[in-house]
Amino acid sequence: MTNPLQMALMALLLVALFYHTALGLQVLIDDYVHSASKPLILTTVRLGCLALAAMGCFCRRGRSLRLRDGTAAQDLLPPSWKVSRPTGMRFATWTRVVG
Numbered sequence: 001m002t003n004p005l006q007m008a009l010m011a012l013l014l015v016a017l018f019y020h021t022a023l024g025l026q027v028l029i030d031d032y033v034h035s036a037s038k039p040l041i042l043t044t045v046r047l048g049c050l051a052l053a054a055m056g057c058f059c060r061r062g063r064s065l066r067l068r069d070g071t072a073a074q075d076l077l078p079p080s081w082k083v084s085r086p087t088g089m090r091f092a093t094w095t096r097v098v099g
Helices: 006-031 038-058
Strands: 083-084 093-096
Touching: 006 038
Parallel strands: none
Antiparallel strands: 083 093
């Protein structure tokens, strides 16, 4: 996404999505967890949702995962897997070659 408006709207969507997720999980934990570790579990859920929202906001789409030595992560797959991008598809698909 190169348009700043699209990026801002996507960030707002991700923040709202993971906030809603955290609230829903909090209700489940409040209703079904009856132990002394409830505050720890709630804190872990909130931090996890915050981390996922931040990762979604700051990761760039369309860039392949690169390791420290510069190799792409897809180069580490076994030879029986291949990346294909059929005509008209926006994203690559992983298919396993059997045989």
